[in-house]
Amino acid sequence: xxxxxxxxxxxxxxxxxxxxxxxxxFAGENEAPHWSYSGEExxxxxxxxxxxxxxxxxxxxxxxxxxxxxxxxxLPELVFDYKGSPLREINNGHTIxxxxxPGSFLTITDxxxxxxLKQFHFHSPSEHQINGRSYAMELHFVHANDDGALAVVxxxxxxxxxxxxxSKLWAWMPEHAGETSEQAIGIEETDLLPPTxxxxxxxxxxxxxxxxxxxxxxxxxxxxxxSAEQIARFxxxxxxxxxxxxxxxxxxxxxx
Numbered sequence: 001x002x003x004x005x006x007x008x009x010x011x012x013x014x015x016x017x018x019x020x021x022x023x024x025x026f027a028g029e030n031e032a033p034h035w036s037y038s039g040e041e042x043x044x045x046x047x048x049x050x051x052x053x054x055x056x057x058x059x060x061x062x063x064x065x066x067x068x069x070x071x072x073x074x075l076p077e078l079v080f081d082y083k084g085s086p087l088r089e090i091n092n093g094h095t096i097x098x099x100x101x102p103g104s105f106l107t108i109t110d111x112x113x114x115x116x117l118k119q120f121h122f123h124s125p126s127e128h129q130i131n132g133r134s135y136a137m138e139l140h141f142v143h144a145n146d147d148g149a150l151a152v153v154x155x156x157x158x159x160x161x162x163x164x165x166x167s168k169l170w171a172w173m174p175e176h177a178g179e180t181s182e183q184a185i186g187i188e189e190t191d192l193l194p195p196t197x198x199x200x201x202x203x204x205x206x207x208x209x210x211x212x213x214x215x216x217x218x219x220x221x222x223x224x225x226x227s228a229e230q231i232a233r234f235x236x237x238x239x240x241x242x243x244x245x246x247x248x249x250x251x252x253x254x255x256x
Contacts, residue, residue: 032050032052032209032210033049033050033052033053033209034049035049035053035208035209037094037240037241037242037243037244038240038241043056043244043245046209046211047211049209050209052209052210053209053210053211055210055211055212055213056209056211059205059211059213060213060250060251061203061204061205061213061214061250061252062204062205062211062213062247062248063127063128063204063205063206063207063215063217063244063247064126064127064128064129064204064207064243064244064246064247065128065129065202065204065246065247065248065249065252065254066128066129066130066131066132066246066249067128067129067130067131067200067202067219067254067256068131068132068254069200069255070253070254070255071253071254071255071256072256073255073256075199075201075255075256076108076109076110076111077108077109077110077197078106078107078109078153078197078199078218079106079107079108079109080106080189080190080193080197081104081105081106081107082100082104082117082188082189082190083101083103083104084101084104084186084187084188084189084190085098085099085101085104085186085187085189086101086182086183086184086185086186086187087168087169087172087181087182087183087184087185087186087187088180088181088182089172089173089174089180089181090174090178090179090180090181091174091175091176091177091178091179091180091237092177092178093177093178094208094238094242095121095122095123095238095242096121096122096169096173096174096234096237096238097119097120097121098119098121098169098187099118099119100117100118100119100120100189102116103116104116104117104189105117105143106141106143106151106153108151113145113151114145115143115144115145115149115150116143116144116145117141117142117143117189118142118143118144119142120139120140120141120142120189120192121139121140121142122137122138122139122140122157122234122242123137123138123140123207123242123243124136124137124138124231124234124235124238124241124242124243125137125138125241125243126138126156126157126243127154127207127243127244127246128154128156128219128246129246130156130200130219130221135156135157135158135223136157136158136159136226136231137156137157137226137231137234138154138155138156138157138243139154139155139156139157139192139224140152140153140154140155140207141153141154141155141189149214149216150206150214150215150216151215151216151217151218152215152216152217152218153199153218153219153220154217154218154219154220155194155219155220155223155224156219156220156222156223156224157223157224157225157226157231158223158224158225158226159225159226159228159231160226160227161226161227162226162227162229162230163192163224163225163226163227163230164191165187165188165191165192166226166230167230168185168187169187170230170233170234173233173234173237175237192224193220193224194220194222194223194224195222196220196221196222197220198220198221198222198256199218199219199220199221199256200217200218200219200221200254200255200256201217201218201219201254201255201256202217202252202253202254202255203215203216203217203252204216204217204252207243207244208244221256
């Protein structure tokens with residue numbers, strides 16, 4: 001390994017460690033002002049809807065972004081120790097969300113950081129872009145550590161073969177906002193991950209109000225597939241696009 005590569009790896013390791021040091025508590029949604037993906041309550045107006053959402057317009061480290069790596073680095077391995085969950089999904093009016101059973105963890109090796117999986121949900125089209133390319137959908141695995149710091153793993157979804165896990169989820173998809181569905185069938189979260197786990201990492205935010213910053217993002221480079229029918233069914237149920245437009249990079253470094 002040459003000196004330049006060792007230096008880059010050291011910088012990357014230090015940057016990722018700093019990103020993972022910032023605590024961020026979950027924001028409650030029960031009393032939150034209404035927002036949308038279009039119209040007068042759409043993304044360009046989120047910061048004006050409420051003081052609670054001010055970060056959506058004033059934040060400097062907002063997500064999503066177009067992922068074009070700034071630093072070729074030897075990032076730590078991501079270890080997914082997911083135990084699986086019974087089907088427990090909710091239509092919250094903005095996405096379809098599957099809540100996870102306690103005991104599933106993401107570990108970032110070398111940094112000795114462990115985050116518990118709380119839920120996963122979907123957006124269509126994708127929120128992040130990779131080298132300017134958008135995907136049909138994007139899946140977000142949301143994790144938190146004991147201090148409330150968030151780490152989100154993004155998985156791109158390309159149109160292709162039917163996905164068996166989505167077939168289970170979509171078969172019981174709640175129809176209306178606020179409705180839930182609980183079934184005695186298992187959902188294996190690891191089956192929603194691509195076999196190759198190379199990723200981009202950067203410091204960002206929630207992609208929905210209140211757009212809180214301090215979120216560590218790890219977006220996998222390789223997509224999974226879903227059929228055109230599965231993608232269409234999600235879009236039909238949500239009624240409109242469910243993605244926030246990409247945000248400025250500003251002074252952030254994107255690691256890969």
